[in-house]
Amino acid sequence: MEESLSFLVEKEPVFKTLQLQYGNYFIPSRPAGFVTLCKLILEQQVSIDSAKACFLKIENFLGTVSPETISKCSDEDLKSCGVSRQKIGYLKILSEAVSGELDLESFSAKTADDVRNELIQIKGIGHWTIDVYLMFALQSPDIITLRDIAVVNTIKELFDVHTKEEMETLSENWKPYRTMATFMLWHHYLEKRNRKPFV
Template sequence: MDDAISYLVEKEIIFKKIIDDYGLPIIPSRPEGFETLCKLILEQQVSIESAKACFQKIEKLLKTVSPETIFKSSQEDLRSCGVSRQKINYLYHLSENILSDKIQLETFSQKTDEEVRSELIKIKGIGHWTIDVYLMFSLKSKDLIPLGDIAVINTIRELFDCYEKENIQKLTETWKPYRSMATYLLWHHYLSKRNRKVIF
């Protein structure tokens, strides 16, 4: 963490200002595995609080959240937990891919980011944002920035006066090999400025 912070602060005075204004960022962490991917699917395009409430209802219903229990659940049961029909299908697809051994989540920690991405992107409902967050939070990848994340993009536009996709890409390239830490700093600024509670 210290090396990444030092590097980024030296690269960009704005990162130093974020730390001066709001302190060090929280480094999010989630366990590897099926439950985390389920939660990330539920979090797509909704608040984390809403997704968390949804997952808690699923836990209460199923007792154990696993590929087996999700795959055997009826759409009606999952709908009663507040899951949309689209996301129910995504959860089924993920479960089926694990049960059929098309992906083996326990092997991901031994693979490169791109190997993990190439496997997960084939699963309906899992896009690059979900993969980026899983790689960062669960597999501790040090050099990722989720450019599909609205908070990240809006903060870059606000702080760096950088708007075009190509220019944003070029700017973030200069933060290698610590783009994940840069992301945590951007999220830290976004949430702290708005007095919003950090929930990862």
């Protein structure tokens, strides 16, 4: 963390300003594995609080959230927990993949690109989900998620760049610590809205 912060603060005046404004940053993490991917699917296009409530209902109903329990659970029971029909399908597909050829435990020894290439094959897991999983669960150091509206809007605000191509070019300057840059951007976005980052 110290190395990545020092690099970004020296490289980019905007990050120096953010560092002076906020001080140290909390680095979010989640356990690697099936449950975190399930939670990320539930978090797609809804609020974090809504997704958390939905997962708790699933967990209370199933006891243990695993590929086996999700696969055996009826669509109607998952729907009663607040899961949309589309996301029920995604959870079932993920469960089948993990029960089959998808080896999540192997990801810690693979590159971010290799992990992305495997996960993108799973219907319901897009690049945003993969980005967050790489950052939070696998602690990949060089991920910038330009599919996240908070990150995009904060870059527009702080750097006055407005196209994805410009943002990608800008983020090249933050390699190899773009994950830390993303955390700093998220932190600023949430602080401005009086929301505690990553709680």
